[in-house]
Amino acid sequence: MGTVDRALHNRGRVNPDVAQRIQKIAKELNYKPNSIAKSLYNRNKKFKITVILHIESRNPYFDDVSKGIEKCQQELSDFGVTIETKSCPDFDAAEQLKLINQAIQEETSAIAIVPINHPTIKTKINELHQSGFPVILLSNIIDQCDFLSFVGCNYKLSGEITAGLLNMVHSGAGKLLLFSPSFHMMGHTLRAQGLKQQLAEHYTAISLQKTCELTGDNIKDYQITMKSLEKYPDTDLIVCPGAYSHGNLQALEEAGFFKKAKVICYDYSNSIRKYIENRDITATIVQNPQDQGYIAVKLLFEHLTGNHLIPIQKYNYIPTKIYFYENLCDLN
Amino acid sequence: MGTVDRALHNRGRVNPDVAQRIQKIAKELNYKPNSIAKSLYNRNKKFKITVILHIESRNPYFDDVSKGIEKCQQELSDFGVTIETKSCPDFDAAEQLKLINQAIQEETSAIAIVPINHPTIKTKINELHQSGFPVILLSNIIDQCDFLSFVGCNYKLSGEITAGLLNMVHSGAGKLLLFSPSFHMMGHTLRAQGLKQQLAEHYTAISLQKTCELTGDNIKDYQITMKSLEKYPDTDLIVCPGAYSHGNLQALEEAGFFKKAKVICYDYSNSIRKYIENRDITATIVQNPQDQGYIAVKLLFEHLTGNHLIPIQKYNYIPTKIYFYENLCDLN
DNA sequence: CTGAAAGCGCTTACAG
DNA sequence: CTGAAAGCGCTTACAG
Numbered sequence: 001m002g003t004v005d006r007a008l009h010n011r012g013r014v015n016p017d018v019a020q021r022i023q024k025i026a027k028e029l030n031y032k033p034n035s036i037a038k039s040l041y042n043r044n045k046k047f048k049i050t051v052i053l054h055i056e057s058r059n060p061y062f063d064d065v066s067k068g069i070e071k072c073q074q075e076l077s078d079f080g081v082t083i084e085t086k087s088c089p090d091f092d093a094a095e096q097l098k099l100i101n102q103a104i105q106e107e108t109s110a111i112a113i114v115p116i117n118h119p120t121i122k123t124k125i126n127e128l129h130q131s132g133f134p135v136i137l138l139s140n141i142i143d144q145c146d147f148l149s150f151v152g153c154n155y156k157l158s159g160e161i162t163a164g165l166l167n168m169v170h171s172g173a174g175k176l177l178l179f180s181p182s183f184h185m186m187g188h189t190l191r192a193q194g195l196k197q198q199l200a201e202h203y204t205a206i207s208l209q210k211t212c213e214l215t216g217d218n219i220k221d222y223q224i225t226m227k228s229l230e231k232y233p234d235t236d237l238i239v240c241p242g243a244y245s246h247g248n249l250q251a252l253e254e255a256g257f258f259k260k261a262k263v264i265c266y267d268y269s270n271s272i273r274k275y276i277e278n279r280d281i282t283a284t285i286v287q288n289p290q291d292q293g294y295i296a297v298k299l300l301f302e303h304l305t306g307n308h309l310i311p312i313q314k315y316n317y318i319p320t321k322i323y324f325y326e327n328l329c330d331l332n
Numbered sequence: 333m334g335t336v337d338r339a340l341h342n343r344g345r346v347n348p349d350v351a352q353r354i355q356k357i358a359k360e361l362n363y364k365p366n367s368i369a370k371s372l373y374n375r376n377k378k379f380k381i382t383v384i385l386h387i388e389s390r391n392p393y394f395d396d397v398s399k400g401i402e403k404c405q406q407e408l409s410d411f412g413v414t415i416e417t418k419s420c421p422d423f424d425a426a427e428q429l430k431l432i433n434q435a436i437q438e439e440t441s442a443i444a445i446v447p448i449n450h451p452t453i454k455t456k457i458n459e460l461h462q463s464g465f466p467v468i469l470l471s472n473i474i475d476q477c478d479f480l481s482f483v484g485c486n487y488k489l490s491g492e493i494t495a496g497l498l499n500m501v502h503s504g505a506g507k508l509l510l511f512s513p514s515f516h517m518m519g520h521t522l523r524a525q526g527l528k529q530q531l532a533e534h535y536t537a538i539s540l541q542k543t544c545e546l547t548g549d550n551i552k553d554y555q556i557t558m559k560s561l562e563k564y565p566d567t568d569l570i571v572c573p574g575a576y577s578h579g580n581l582q583a584l585e586e587a588g589f590f591k592k593a594k595v596i597c598y599d600y601s602n603s604i605r606k607y608i609e610n611r612d613i614t615a616t617i618v619q620n621p622q623d624q625g626y627i628a629v630k631l632l633f634e635h636l637t638g639n640h641l642i643p644i645q646k647y648n649y650i651p652t653k654i655y656f657y658e659n660l661c662d663l664n
Numbered sequence: 665c666t667g668a669a670a671g672c673g674c675t676t677a678c679a680g
Numbered sequence: 681c682t683g684a685a686a687g688c689g690c691t692t693a694c695a696g
Contacts, residue, residue, distance in 0.1 A: 003666055005691060015665055035410045036371050037689030040672045043368075044691085078367045080672085157661070164658035168614065171503030198658065282500065319662040322654055326496035326530065329489070330651040335682055337675060347681055369673030372688045376675085412688085 008033075035307050042305055043080030049300050050103040051293075052113040054096060054140070056087035060243050060269035061289050062114075065139060068293030076301055083297060084108070093118035100124055110134040110300040112151075117142045117184070134303050138296045139289070141186060148303065151296040153287035154317035155187040159194025161285060161320060162264060166237055167203045169262045169282055174206040176237040177228060177261075181214055181244050195239070206237065214245050221247030229255045236261045242284055243267035253280065268323065268331065276325055283324040286331075291318045340365075367639050375412030379636050381629055382435040384445040386428060386472070388419035392575050392601035393621050394446075397471060400625030408633055415629060416440070425450035432456055442466040442632040444483075449474045449516070466635050470628045471621070473518060480635065483628040485619035486649035487519040491526025493617060493652060494571055494596060499535045501594045501614055504568040506538040509560060509593075511572040511580050513546055527571065538569065546577050553579030561587045568593045574616055575599035585612065600655065600663065608657055615656040618663075623650045 006014045007022040008031075014022075051069055053062060066085065073083040086103065088095035093116045100121075103111055111128070115121050115137055122145045128135050129146050137150045166176065176199075183189045192211060199206050209232045214221045225248045229235065238257060240248050242265030249271075252258055258280035265272065268286045275281040295316060302308040323331060338346045339354040340363075346354075383401055385394060398417065405415040418435065420427035425448045432453075435443055443460070447453050447469055454477045460467050461478050469482045498508065508531075515521045524543060531538050541564045546553045557580045561567065570589060572580050574597030581603075584590055590612035597604065600618045607613040627648060634640040655663060 002668085002692075002694095006666095009691095011692095013665060018665085032409075034689050036368060036375075037672090038691080039368050040372055040674095040688090041690050041692090043672055077364075078673095157658075161658040164656055168501050168656065202657075320659070324496055324500065325534075326489070326493040327652070334676075334678095334684085338682095341675095343676095345681060350681085366673050369688090370675080372672090372690095373674050373676090375688050410689095 038307070039079050039305065046080060046082070047109045047301070047304050048082045048084065048107070049110050049112065049297055049304075050106075050108040051083065051085040051138070051297065052096060052099050052103065052111060053085065053087045054114040054116045055090040057090055061267055062139075064268075064289035065114075065293035068290035068295075069297055071290070072294045072297040072301075076297070079301070079305075081301055081304075091116055093121055096121060097124055100128075104128075104133075109304055110136075112136045112138045112296040112300055114138050114140050115142050115145070117186070134300055136296050136300055139292055143186065149296075149299055149312060149314055149316055151292050151299065151316045152318065153187065153292075153320065155190035156194035157317070158266075158285060158287065158320055159191040159196070160198040161322075162191075162195050162239055163198035163203060163206075165264055165283060165285070165322065166199070166206055166239070169264070170206060170237055172236040173234060174237060175232065175235050176206055176208045176239065177232055177235045178208060178211045179214055179225060179228075179238070179240040179245070179248050180211060181241045182216060183213055209235065214241060214248055216245065218245070218247035218250075221245045222251045224248075225251035226255060229257060238263045240265045241267070242281070243269040243272050246271070249275065273328060273331075276323065276328060279325065283322055285320050285322055287320050288318050370639070371411050371637065374637055378412060378414070379441045379633070380414045380416065380439070381442050381444065381632050381636075382438075382440040383415065383417040383470070383625075383629065384428060384431050384435065384443060385417065385419045386446040386448045387422040389422055393599055394471075396600075396621035397446075397625035400622035400627075401629055403622070404626045404629040404633075408629070411633070411637075413633055423448055425453050428453060429456055432460075436460075436465075441636055442468075444468045444470045444628040444632055446470050446472050447474050447477070449518070466632060468628050468632055471624055475518065481628075481631055481644055481646055481648055483624050483631065483648045484650065485519065485624075485652065487522035488526035489649070490598075490617060490619065490652055491523040491528075492530040493654075494523075494527045495530035495535060495538075497596055497615060497617070497654065498531070498538055498569055498571070501596070502538055502569055505566060506569060507564065507567050508538055508540045508569040508571065509564055509567045510540060510543045511546055511557060511560075511570070511577070512543060513573045513576050514548060515545055541567065546573060546580055548577070550577070550579035550582075553577045554583045556580075557583035558587060561589060570595045572597045573599070574613070575601040575604050578603070581607065605660060605663075608655065608660060611657065615654055617652050617654055619652050620650050 003014055004022055007019040008026055069085060086099045088099055096116050097120050115125060122142060125135055125145050125147055135147045137147050139152045141150050141152060180192050181188050196208060199208060210228060212224055212228050214224060238261045244267060263281045265281055265284045268284055272284055299312055303312055335346055336354055339351040340358055401417060418431045420431055428448050429452050447457060454474060457467055457477050457479055467479045469479050471484045473482050473484060512524050513520050528540060531540060542560060544556055544560050546556060570593045576599060594614045597613055597616045600616055604616055631644055635644055
């Protein structure tokens with residue numbers, strides 16, 4: 001009945017006395033609205049969720065994120081929700097801004113975005129968030145920026161986990177070389193910090209000889225890596241970006257450090273699988289990109305429909321997993 | 333329209349010509365039935381799922397299984413599904429059989445059971461399965477018994493993972509002592525096999541000195557452990573049941589083997605957490621009991637409603653996770 | 665301010 | 681064999 005519904009959801013146009021009486025009875029009967037029926041009705045609303053990426057070139061990490069998004073899309077299709085993914089030229093902030101504006105113009109209901117770290121993007125996201133429009137940051141977090149939720153990796157913790165893993169596998173001199181992807185991305189900075197801090201606090205037998213920042217360019221990364229390995233020939237522990245930098249891996253291989261050192265890396269791809277199967281890489285720490293894509297979209301859907309059992313969290317950290325020779329088959 | 337529905341689902345009472353025409357058009361339009369609407373309708377059917385445990389005393393493992401079941405129960409309440417959990421005195425097959433019969437009499441729609449390894453239970457499950465009644469085995473698998481699905485750990489793989497982990501952490505002599513819970517449970521036999529086989533094939537630097545079967549009785553386990561440790565004083569690697577046997581852990585502690593050896597165990601409880609935080613235990617391999625409970629019930633629901641996107645698998649192995657000092661916080 | 669009606673998409677009992 | 685009707689539980693537009 002219309003009145004009951006209006007009373008329960010404080011939609012107004014109800015006599016206050018009646019409203020109170022209804023609410024009391026609802027509580028007594030422990031009434032919970034049925035989310036299935038609500039969903040069926042919600043099809044009328046034609047919700048639309050837009051996912052905005054920061055690159056258009058492909059990489060194993062974001063291919064997995066996309067898989068998660070598609071999985072959620074399938075699950076949500078019965079709910080009448082549309083999901084659209086847009087890409088801009090790699091790290092082109094002006095183009096990403098255009099995509100945001102375009103989505104708004106097309107009357108999207110919510111946005112999940114891998115934000116490019118640029119003032120115009122920050123300003124735009126802040127603007128949207130303050131106007132009450134739901135924005136979720138996906139995989140990449142940027143500072144001076146407010147939003148509904150972040151879905152991604154806890155990078156600092158990921159660094160600490162790396163330290164713990166190094167401690168588990170290390171048996172020799174404990175001379176470590178850290179290769180990190182560009183510190184331009186905040187997450188990589190946090191991860192390196194977490195690693196260093198945990199080593200200093202708990203594992204003083206391991207000494208970090210040097211931190212080398214890579215570029216993403218295979219040839220440059222190869223050269224940077226080669227130079228460092230020459231300078232620190234006694235290295236017996238290596239942490240590297242894994243799936244992110246093939247130039248780095250190639251240098252490690254050619255310089256013979258897959259034999260001389262224990263290598264721990266991040267992320268996953270078919271080539272990483274081969275390195276692990278070949279016993280070149282001891283273990284990789286993966287941040288479950290597929291779950292990230294899935295959960296970002298799912299959270300926006302739940303936000304739009306008000307269907308979340310648990311209130312939506314600001315920081316949704318997806319737990320990492322550790323893969324090595326024996327449990328590779330658990331990866332799908 | 334009735335005819336359309338009957339034609340699409342081959343429910344009969346439709347002119348074959350008309351049925352074919354309808355099916356052709358449906359394919360052209362790429363028609364997919366809406367699962368939300370179907371669910372709403374399904375409330376009429378009042379599905380009832382019964383979960384039958386094998387013990388009534390509490391333990392951390394099955395407390396987690398129960399948590400997963402409750403989580404699923406909450407999620408399914410809107411679908412009008414009832415879930416009931418029944419327990420028998422610990423490992424009392426006659427009583428468990430009674431519970432099964434009682435559930436059937438109460439017209440339950442499906443059963444998830446932690447089966448006691450006893451002929452009467454096997455016979456009963458076979459009988460039910462052959463008559464088309466949906467039965468899922470939960471956590472424990474037994475042989476000579478057929479069923480809809482098994483949901484639980486891949487024990488052999490779990491043993492192999494243990495071997496890989498031992499290889500990662502071992503640096504000394506590699507003298508291993510394996511403490512296993514009762515081999516009366518098939519899973520424990522498989523796990524020990526997986527471990528031994530993987531060591532023999534890949535990690536010959538580690539030598540398994542002895543396999544000690546524990547009983548579940550704390551005092552006996554304490555004595556068995558003490559005796560073995562005295563006999564193999566050079567042991568520097570230990571695999572043990574963890575949350576399952578406190579007598580075993582106490583003996584390891586008192587005999588000083590938390591210092592002398594690296595210890596890897598299984599499962600998780602608050603006391604295991606403390607051992608890890610205290611650096612006594614290096615790592616624990618957990619089989620995610622909560623997921624097992626959740627998925628068992630969820631699969632039965634999907635089987636009953638025919639809502640599964642992917643056809644139901646016979647063996648649903650829940651991936652294990654590895655926890656150590658740094659990633660304990662990822663546990664919930 | 666109130667409540668009967670219509671609709672979300674599916675299924676079955678029922679009248680023809 | 682066929683198809684209009686009623687119902688799953690919710691919400692809103694609309695007539696009073």
